[in-house]
Each structure stands twice: as structure tokens, then as C-alpha cells.
Amino acid sequence: MGELRLMKGNEAIAEAAIRYGVDGYFGYPITPQSEVIETLMARKPWEETGMVVVQAESEVAAANMLYGGAACGKKVMTSSSSPGVSLKLEAISYIAGAELPALVVNVVRGGPGLGTIQPAQSDYFQAVKGGGHGDYHLIVFAPNSVQEMADFVEDTYELAIKYRNPAMILSDGIIGQMMEKVELKDFKPRFTDAEIKEKFGSWATTGKTPDRERNIVTSLELQSELQEKHNHKLQAKYQQMRETEVRFESTNTEDAEYLLVAYGSSSRICRKAMELARDKGIKVGLLRPITLFPFPTKQLAELANQVKGMLSVEMSAGQMVEDIRLAVNGKVPVEHFGRYGGIIHSPDEIVNALEKQIIKG
Amino acid sequence: MGELRLMKGNEAIAEAAIRYGVDGYFGYPITPQSEVIETLMARKPWEETGMVVVQAESEVAAANMLYGGAACGKKVMTSSSSPGVSLKLEAISYIAGAELPALVVNVVRGGPGLGTIQPAQSDYFQAVKGGGHGDYHLIVFAPNSVQEMADFVEDTYELAIKYRNPAMILSDGIIGQMMEKVELKDFKPRFTDAEIKEKFGSWATTGKTPDRERNIVTSLELQSELQEKHNHKLQAKYQQMRETEVRFESTNTEDAEYLLVAYGSSSRICRKAMELARDKGIKVGLLRPITLFPFPTKQLAELANQVKGMLSVEMSAGQMVEDIRLAVNGKVPVEHFGRYGGIIHSPDEIVNALEKQIIKG
Amino acid sequence: MEVKDIIKEENLAYKKTKVLTDNEMHYCPGCTHGVVHKVIAEVIEEKDIQENTIGISPVGCSVLAYNYLHIDWQEAAHGRAPALATATSRLMPDKYVFTYQGDGDLASIGAAEIIHACNRGENIVVIFINNGIYGMTGGQMAPTTLEGMPTSTSPYGRDIKLSGHPLKMTELVANLPGTTFVARHSAETAGAVRKLKKAIRKAFDNIDEKKGTSFIEVVSTCSSGWKLTPEASNTWMKENMFPFYPLGIIKDE
Amino acid sequence: MEVKDIIKEENLAYKKTKVLTDNEMHYCPGCTHGVVHKVIAEVIEEKDIQENTIGISPVGCSVLAYNYLHIDWQEAAHGRAPALATATSRLMPDKYVFTYQGDGDLASIGAAEIIHACNRGENIVVIFINNGIYGMTGGQMAPTTLEGMPTSTSPYGRDIKLSGHPLKMTELVANLPGTTFVARHSAETAGAVRKLKKAIRKAFDNIDEKKGTSFIEVVSTCSSGWKLTPEASNTWMKENMFPFYPLGIIKDE
Amino acid sequence: MAKVKGAVVVDIEKCKGCNLCVVECPTDTLALSPNVNGKGYNYAYMESPDACIGCSNCGLVCPDSVITVYKVKLQQA
Amino acid sequence: MAKVKGAVVVDIEKCKGCNLCVVECPTDTLALSPNVNGKGYNYAYMESPDACIGCSNCGLVCPDSVITVYKVKLQQA
């Protein structure tokens, strides 16, 4: 068993990054995620693992540092919160277009605009539909505990490497700020130059050695035919992700008549709500998408053959609910129950909503 | 009848802005829309109507100038193309949060990343789901001719004022670069200070006169209850838009057995495809959403009772198709046929796709 | 003479200007923001331009400045106040438009916007609160943080090798022809406050004369971020900030 | 002696370096980009660092530079090459990392990134191609466009009142302690090319010595944007650009 | 020769006890009270009221603008 | 005293006819051809081959790096 610690989600993800062998972190302070860079700066990983940590002049710069670092075949990471992530979208689109592995963490706060520093889940669309321009997708994981905040560094990065595609951890102010116990994994060595060459030699800009062609990292293709071909390649990757990388957690779905669907923080509250409802004799199950892209479409479509209705519980005005509806395709009613602006659902209001919007509805 | 001219879409929108009485334009060059600012700079509207035109140092600055100008109760406008629009998203989210009328034009090119300068429709999600952070929506109009490029300046701005909400004209490289004949409207005077005071006195930062409280333009609300209330207010606006502001164009839908759905440039090609299909004896209709937000959900839901299937034709990997599916809710098959990277559908490949994906499918 | 005899309307020597609201400021005890707010408000009162002044502040501790000055206000995105000010001043050229920006805001994320607004010579006033730290977000390093100064993102002190030298934005913008009046002040003593007020007055007067951009840095303290008492912060500021950020008029054209 | 007798391998005096690829450049006839590419390539060859050099160019006419230099290359977003270079150089400190940026790119949208990279003293080389215009997008005004110079967004000539004075980025970054070698060159004559090469060589040598940021501006022409022949462009450059952007070494520490 | 005498009023509930006025007072008129206000701050008050010369220094440096200063000119005794 | 003689080879098909080498040649060796290449450019060529001193100036300024320069040292006649 790894080391047991009491940590904030923001601290845990920083520590996990060091241990996983991340090569570079580039960030800019913003509440509620500044502890990520603060933890790193206090830990001085450059003395320990050689990891580089840079406080960038802005989120735009941080995201473009991420791009440059990823181009070198290095494991790189940035984190921010909602307004800061909006500023990163151009670069994220470039990274997706250039097909580079990289990790972006969004510890979501309420919007739009400056909004509030309190937790929210209102950046779902931005994360999964592509907030930036062009047809691209991120691999999106939504942790619902400090443990997952730590674990998902490795999980997302491995997929990012596998698909040469940027990944995002879509967290929120609760997960970022709360402390829970977390089991930290052992240290992994960072990739050596030789390993990088072996794994990423076909594309990483590590210097053109005589044994290979020069590597060019770009998202530009002026010839339409080739640009379309490039986009087909991207779409094929996304399709493969949909087929093989979906993760979810289902609880009490075997006998469920009604389904709660929730991710991240609100999935925890739904667990409680589910217990309350079951105490009342309502057969409720919970499906928690762990990957938001790819989305557990198939699983929900199957459950639509079994349950009488679904309620999407989000700290937003209703975003994931659209992906649920697309999965269910009209088979059963799918409703949304949202709180926002930093307000978090209480378990009983979820039960109420379920009764009002789905059961009696 | 107004003045008849042969103009590029980009030139027409610039001329229309002057004539409609836009107070300020803030932009940054990017292909394929640089003619917007070039036309304005050549026209020198500051000598004629007093309109201010600023070449900003970046899209980020341009969008924030838009924000500042909108805060003054002035009619303001910016334009860009895909990567540039990604950079504007933080500010757009602020403008939506602060509830200001403003106009953003996106002359879409292919992505992701630097992509290509050729036309595309791959920023649909960004435009309608909110590419920036937080729960917000833009009013989105999609012109399919140079005439509409000009006309929609007024149409979108009037709605922007009505709802105190930013609007977007989602165009593409074809509409921006092509010349067609366009009938220009007569000049309207810009709002006077007195008119601004009368119309926008409750919020515009025009100087705190003794007859009113000071006006504060902000999107910040640290108290969760008030932040949620603010968000409810925004959502209510969006709902009202959905109920009252939908615009679309339907052709041959009365007897249609199959429906093509397309917006902007590709809707023109679909018109031709529809003719070809009808020549072949296939009863095809065409629904063209003019407003992408609010989306013609009701109209599509109704048509789902009549047709056997729908084909979404987009110059993208499939984005609007999701909104069609959400509208149709499983009643009939809805498929997507996309070309991208700057490649434009030909009418006969659309007919082919219709036959293969929908009719025989 | 008894105190109660002195405290009479006719003996009034100094009181809060009406351009300040009665809202209690959210700033920490001793925060320089409060002093600078007051000075700006006094200048607005003296010039009698309350009806014609638009304040613009981005995020930073002064994000809520709009609660304290009794004028119209725009709350800008981080670093972008100069862009909002450009539009506002161009669209309403007869107004007094000023930005009020922290050092993280102006010197870090907003570097491009301030340089270009100054280079265009926008007819505005820029008030630049340099407390060498990101106060609002909990005391992270700013571009202006002094060498060796500990912050939450430089817990062992700012390391020049990692983060570069502290950035003197004021000297930088003074190089731009668009700026006409560039000065560095402070606000820790009554004398400093008087000088600051004179400078801010001059800056606002420059708007009348369409002179372009006036830029005033206020070397400030952040007792919370610095983890010192307000008093000790002032001492630290004098001993450490002033030598690196020398007070005085840098440009006056 | 006949020409054919002179043209022999052993008499070779000057030829294209192997660090340039055989791809035909997409640049307009006479474009300075081509000359500067060549000079950089020659320095790379001379220093024998082809295996260890990473080029980074953002958008601008040189967006396709990666087709011409036979080294690994990153294509950056508009204005952001210094950010990519920061990461690349920090993560691979033994590499020679350089950015290649236009004036629109570096001085306009990328102002914050270049200032901060220079201020941090990133151990990189910056090549700054100042042709006073946005070449790539069809000849719009850049921050460096001279007063009165017509462009597609200043068709009646740059108006200082509307757009401010041309921005001297090179002098600006020379003020930052993170830069050690800052120079302004040109490439219109053989002599100028030789000097430029010496400077670029020195800049790359500075990377060996971990001296921080070396910044070289190349005052350039854009015959398409300027609507002049290449020859007339050179003349115009000498008569108009050089007085405002004087050549020479600005800083050498 | 005229002599001046001053007095100040501190809005006690709004005072944050930062002590800056105390430090800045040239006549040591002010001090922080051992008592706290509703916000828990030891507020400023005139410990030596007779010393005040109404110079307004305290008012000028008070970040929270909670000091009002009064001043009278006295004929020389 | 040694005298030098030079010659250049222009990759005609890649030349863009910018004329910069012509201007820069100290000996007026070069000129633009009245003929155009496949891209429609009047390419550079040695109009006065005897004049060439192999100074490489043309090569240095050629943006498209299409000039190769050769040079020999001759014994004085």
C-alpha cells in the first residue's frame, strides 16, 4: 500500500504529478486551484525528480508552454479554473490539432464571466464538446474524490499518450478544496531521453538526429484534401475512444426503476440521495460517468430499456443532460435538476426533484 | 429600394454596420475576414457617422474593448475567425454574465488549431453551447448569403438590445469571401447620448448623474444565493428566446418524406441537392435554421411526425446533428453527412448520402 | 478648549469625501487600496467630475472597488482594463476614464494590453497598485515580487534564475511616446498621500488637455500577503521596495 | 579561363547550406524571410548543432518555415512562440531553442509573451523579422508600421492619433535584465548579411554560455505588403525604416 | 501668534485597528484601544486628546476613511 | 599579385527574378533574363561572365538560395 495522507484535491494532484513522473507543470494562480502550483513550488520537485515548474505570466502563456512542452514528448500538465480555461482554448485546440498528449486540469467555479469562486459544473460543454474552435475532443475524466484527483493523473496521461490527444481532468471547487485521505502511489521515474526517443521518436521535437526525418509539430494543413484527411484521422481516434475507453460507475442499477446520473461532486450527493430514496422504497440507481468524453452512451442506452426515467443532477443549468438524452434517444424521459452559482444540491432536494420531475411527472 | 451593390460578405457586413449606426468596431486581422476591418478603415466612418474603428493588438484585447464599449451602452461589434474567436471566449463569457448587448462575427475556417483558412462550419458547438466557461448562450444567426450578412447586423443587434445579451453572426469563409448583389439599407443615425440614457440608463456606464444610482457593469457575485438568482435570470432569458425568437426557412417541407437540415453555406448547396433529389422523384424538403440559438427545436419535432428521416449536412464532423437529434428525440433516424478541412459538399454527394444513410438505411 | 467644543461642523478640517460610498471596505486592515481609493475620490470631488468619470478595475483585491467609489464602474477581466478603457474613452471622449490595476494584473497577464494602450496614447489615467504580490488569490508571486521575497508560489523567496528579475513596468511604459506623465508614488505617510494626490490630480487634468496616457504607480503594501502587520509592512516597503522601485516623476511632458 | 573551368567542386566559394531543405520557398520574390532563414541555417551548420536545435515559429508568412530548415520545428499559435520556447528550453536545457517571429506576431498579439520570456531571461534566441506590416494576412498595419505608411488597415497612412507611434520592441526588451544580447540588423546587402550572421552566431553561442535571452531584430522588407518591387523595397527600407529603427548593437553583456 | 488645537472622531465600528494613524500622528495623540469593536478590532482613539493639532495626517493615511478631523485656531494664551 | 575570377550557377527554375542579386553584384555580372522560367519569372543569369570576381555577394543576398558561387585564384598575367 502506498503512502496514506490527508490532502486537498489540489495538493493531491500536484503530488501525484510528481510521483507519476510529470516533466513539466505550467500554471497561473486562480481560485479555487492555486494550491496546485503552490504545492509544487513548495515541494521543489526539480530537486527531486527534475520536474520543471513554471508560473507563467498568464493562462494563455501557460497553455502555450504546455503546447511547447508536449511537442518535446515530455509529460506536461497545466491547471486552472473556468475563466482561465477559457483563455487556454486556442492553445488546447492547437494541441488537439497537432495530436499531442498533454493534461489540462479545470477546477471548475461558477460562471459566466468572473462569476463566483465557489464550485460548479458549468464547464461541461466546454470540456466535452470542444470549447475551442474546430472539430476536436479532449479525453475528459471527472474525479469525485481526492483519491481520484490523484489517480487520474496517471489514468488520463496514459490515454493521452495512447491516443496522442490532450486530456482534461474536469474537477470542481469541492474536490479541489476538500481534504480526504489519499493513498499516494510510489514514485515512477520520468521518461529518459532514450525512452522518449523510443516512444515518441516519430513526432517529438527532440532534435533531428541522422537516424530520422525532422519532426514538425503543427496543426496547419493548407491543402483541403489533406486537412480533411487529418480530420478524418482525428475522428477515427475519437470513435475508437468511444468504443474502448468509456469508464463509469454504476450503483444499484440492477433492480433500478429510476436512474440518477451525475458526475464529480454531485455524484457523491446523489449517492446519499439514492440511499434516502431507497429508504423511502423508491428503487433508484446511480450511474456516474467517470469519462465524460467518451461518454457512457451505450450503458445509458441499455439502462433506458430498464428504467422508467432518468434525472441528471448537475451543478449547472443542464449540460450533461443533453448527452444523456442523446444516448437514450427518446426511450424514457430524461430530466435535469440543477443548482448553481456555487450552491450545492442537498440529498433530499434531489429526492424531491426525482419524485416531482420523473416519478410523478 | 436601397442601394444595390456587388460586395463580399465581409465588405457588406462592414457597410451594414456603418449604416445601422454601430458606434464602435474593434478587430484584429485574420483570414478569411480581414476585409471587415479593411473596409471600415477605407470607409473612415468616423468622419461620416462618428463610428469608432480600432485595430486592437489582439483578439483578446478586441473582445475586451467590445466589453468596455458595450458597457457604455454603445452599439459595438467585433469580428474574427475561428482561432481568434477562441481567444475571445473569456470576454464573451463576461459580456454574457454582465448582460450586455454586443455583436461578435465569426467567419469560420477549418480547425482544429491553425487548421486551414478555407471555409468550415466546425465552430457550431462553440457558438451555441457556450465555448466559454459557465452557463450562458449567445443569440446566434447563420447567414447564407451576402445579403443576410448585411441584414443580420440589425437583426441580431436588435435582439441583443432586447435581451441585453451578446449575439453572434456565425458565418463562414464562403459567405465572407464571395461577392453577391446586396441591397444596402439606408443610414440610421447612431443613438444620441439622450437616447442611450433613455434606453440604457439603468445599466450603462455613461457617468453617474444625480438622477440615478451609479451603474456598475460586472459579472461578479460572490454570494452564492445571488449568483444562483442571477443565473436563473439568465436562464429565463434563454427560455424566452427559445419561445419567441426562433427563425428558420423551410422549403418543400409540406410533402417531404425526407428532410435535409443545413445552415449557412451548406444550406445553399442543399437547396441544389434537394432539386436534384426531387428530379429523381425523392420527396425531399429542406429546413434551414437561421437562428442556431435559439434552435428550431419545435419545428423539427413537428417535422419528425411527418418525415421518415433527416440528414444534417454540415461542413464539420457533426455538431448541429446533436441539436436535431435532441429535437427529434428518437422519432426518426437523424444522420450526419459532413465534409471538412475546407472541402465543400457537392450537391450530388448529398443526394447520395441521403439515399445511402437515410432512405436505404 | 474641550474636545467637544472643537468637534463642530465649522471646525471641520478633514473628512471622508462624498465620492466614497458608506460601504465598509472588504480590504484587510491597513491595505493601501483603501488609501488610494480615497485619494482618487477626493480628486474626483475636487474636479467636480463625478458625473463624468468611469472607473475600470479588473480582478485583484480591488475587484470590488465599485462598491466604494460613487461613480459608474466597469469590472474588467483579469489584465484587460486598458482594453475596456480604450473603448470607453474612444466612444465617450469627453469622459474621464481611469483604470485601477494591481501588479499581477497589469504587469503579468495584462502586459500586452497596458503596453498597447500606453503606446496608442489612449487619453486615460492608469493607477497601478504595486504591492509586489497577488493579494486577492492568497499571496502568490507577481512579476514585481522582489528578489528573495517569499510568496506562496516562491516559498523560499523569489529566485531570479527561475522567475527572472522583478519587472519595472513603470519605467517600461515611460519609454512609450503615448505616455505623457509617468510617476511612482506611495501612500504610507501623510506626506506621501499629499504628493500622490497631486499626481493623480495632474493625471486627471491631463485628460482635459487630451495629453494621452498618464500612468501612476503606487508602491503599496499587502500585509496579508507579506505576512506582516500593516506597520511592519510599511517599514518593509520603505526598506526593500523603495530602493528597487524609486519614487518620483519619471516622465512629464 | 572559361566559366565551365571555374565551375568545379574544388572552386566552390558559396553554396546553399545543407541545413536548408530543397523545398521551394513559398515567399514572394525578394522576401527577407528567405535570407534570414539561410543565415540561421548557416549558423546551425557552422556550429554543427543541427541535431540539437529546435525552431519555433508562429503564424505569419514564416508559418511554413518548417518546410525549409532541416531541423525539428514547432509551429506556434500567433504570438506565443516565446511560451513554447520557454517550455522547450526548460525541459531540454541542452538544446538550442530559437523563436522566429514577425512584427505583428511579436509586437502586437505576442507582446506579453515576449516581454515575459525576455524578463525571465529564458536561455533562447529570438529572431524578430520586422517588415512593418502583417505580410501573411494581406498587408495590414502592424505596431511597427511607420507613421504615414499605407497598409490595408491604414489605407491613408498610419495615423499616430488613431494608432499610436510605431513600437520599438527591441529597445523595450533591451531594458529587461533577462536579455543579454540585443541587436538590430538588416539583410539587404551582402555586408548586412555578413553582419547579421555574426550576430546570430553570437546569439547561438550565448546559449552555450547560458547567458539568457538573445534578441535580434532584422529590419526587413515586404514587397507585397508595401506594393513595391523588391529593389524599391530595399531603398524604401533604407530611407524610411533605418532612420526610425537604427541598426546596431543595443545591448551586449 | 496663533496656536491650533485639533480633535478627531474615529468611526469606531468601522475602524480596523491597523494602527497606521497611530504611527502617523506627529503628536502621539492616538492609540489603539484595549477594547475591541464588533469586528474584533482594537480600534483607534484619542489617548491624549490635548496633544492633537488637527494636522489631518491621521485622516490622510487611514485606509478606511473612518477619521474626521476638526481644528480651531486659538489666540495665543 | 593574385587575381581572382569567379562564376555563378543560378538554379534557374527556382529563381524568382527578384533582381536583388543583380543589384548587389559589384561587377555588374548579373542581369535578369528576358526569358521566363516555368513559374513565369525572368530569372537571373551571368550577362557578363567575365566580370565575375566570385565575391559571393549575390549568393549571400539571394532569398531563395539558388545561387552557387565558384572562384579561382589566377597568377598575375
Add this chain to the structure above:
Amino acid sequence: MKEEIIIAGFGGQGVLSMGKILAYSGIMQDQEVSWMPSYGPEMRGGTANVTVILSDEKISSPILNTFDTAIILNQQSLDKFEEAVKPGGVLLYDPNGITSPPARKDINIYKIEGAEEAAKMGNPKTFNMIILGAFLKIKPIVKNENVEKGLEKSLPERYHKLIPLNLEAIQKGHDSVKSIQTV
């Protein structure tokens, strides 16, 4: 076992670290724990509070509207959280700075003179440990040995020499509990 606690007071009173020690102690005895602070723009003198949950089972929401125990260290916090104590629950407060004491009739109320005791100990910094000790006397949800382990874990190495002093303060807290009302 599940205990849901709110600790609230001024920033600087050690609210957050008290919660942290409690949470760490829970971990030491193999419980699930969560520690969720209110967070905001970091500014001096504002109020700070933290919700701490110790439970034998998985914890659903780390943010709560009602609590088994409220540990209250200033008037604002009392005003805010008195109503949030579950009927029959515990409210524990330090009277220093409290102008209107708790008035609920359906909860157990304890007064701890933490500030005073700390002053007496000559070390005002032990204030929060005294309060913690008092709480653990009232609700012995973690064993003493685990508190000690919790302290070790939550304090950086360089502060370990202070552990005995802290334990002493906790002990002092044990002895300072004054019941005001039992229901």
C-alpha cells in the same frame, strides 16, 4: 459511527488546523474523513470555517447544512451556525467575544474558556488545542493515541517538538468543559 462537525471562527484562530488534526486522527483509526473549508478571497480578519466528517462508511457530501457538533469561536459564526446544529446535537463555544450566547433549547451547549486558558498557559497559540481537547472530552470519537498520531502527521517535522505542549493543551481542554445545557 459518523460525526459531522462544523468548526467556525476568525481566520487566525486555528480553525482549519484544528479540523485537520481531527481528520488525521480519524484516518489513524481507519475511518473515512473529509475536511472542507469555506474558501474565498484570502483576506485577513474574515471568518473561516471548516466542515469535518469522520465516518465508518464512505462519505457522500463533504458539505452539509446540519451538524452533529458545532464548535464556535466568534459571534458571527454563532449567528450563522447555531440553527444548523441537529436537535439533540452539541454546540461548543468559547465565550471570548461572544455578546449574545446561544439560545437554543433543544441542543447540548458547552462553554469552553479556551482563550483564557491558553493565556493562562502562557501560550495563546494553544487555544485551538484546548478547544479540541474539550470537544474530544464531550465526544470521544477518536482515541487519545490516534490524536497523538494525528498531530504527528499533520504537523510538519520541524514542529514535532511542540507535540507535548499540544497534548498538554488538549488535556487542559478535557478539564475545561463547562456544560451550560444538556438535553
Add this chain to the structure above:
Amino acid sequence: MKEEIIIAGFGGQGVLSMGKILAYSGIMQDQEVSWMPSYGPEMRGGTANVTVILSDEKISSPILNTFDTAIILNQQSLDKFEEAVKPGGVLLYDPNGITSPPARKDINIYKIEGAEEAAKMGNPKTFNMIILGAFLKIKPIVKNENVEKGLEKSLPERYHKLIPLNLEAIQKGHDSVKSIQTV
């Protein structure tokens, strides 16, 4: 009536303005028109082409794969567009710089010595008007008067004095048509 035309050559040959005059002429006789350039990074010497459509009905796509007429001004464009002429359609080219002339057997081919004629007229800038004139001789889709109006509309006021010269060139074009192949 509907005529779908591609005009292709080097940048600087007046390709775009030729198309523009044609389109404006169409407007003058109340037709629907579209003018769609290929666009790219603006660089000298590259190729330029424009698709022009004149039609009595609404125009669907302004971008086409096949054309009624191709007006070809250099070799690259010939290589690119020869195949795109509809069978029975028209290909019109200026032989200047053409190294391998069109080879299709199923289209009508015309050769116009535009460059040469323009040189003869002592004004190389009239080159595109000569070509336009030739096209209008072959396909008189717009009336002469409307071409004149189109010229007026598309030229800025300060160039109106050049209209007679342009009309002269168009006339010259009328007279320069050389049929190579008729199908």
C-alpha cells in the same frame, strides 16, 4: 439562363477584377450573380482564380467543380481546370506562357492573344479587358450597355476616365477570338 465560369491565372493578371466586371454586368441586367475567389495567404506570383456565376435564378453553390466556361491565363491553371470544363463547354486561353495547349476533344477551345494585343495597344493593363471582350464575343451573356454599366459600377470614380480605353480593349477582344476547335 445560367453561366458558370472559372477565370484563372497569375495574381496580377486582373483575374479578380475581370470577374467582378462580369458579375456587375449581370446585376445590371437584373440577374443573380456570385463571385467567389480562391483565397489564401496573400502572396505575389501565386495563382489566383475566381468562380463567377450569372443566372436568372437563385444561385445555390458559389463554388463549383465543373464549369460552362474556363478562361485560362497560365499553364498551372490550364493543368488544373481543363478537366473541369463541362463536355461541350468552352475553354478560352491566352497562349502566352502556355507550353502544352489544351488537349480535350469534347469542348470548344478558343485562343486569344490577349497579352500580345495589349502590348500592341501600348497598354498591358488592358490585357484582362481584351480577354473579357473575347469571352463576351463567344458567349454574349451580357449586353454591351450592361458591360459599360458594370465597368462604371466596379471601377472607383477616379478610374472612370479609363472606361473608354477599357471599352476599346473589350472591342479588341471581340475581334481577337481565334477558334481552335468547335464541337
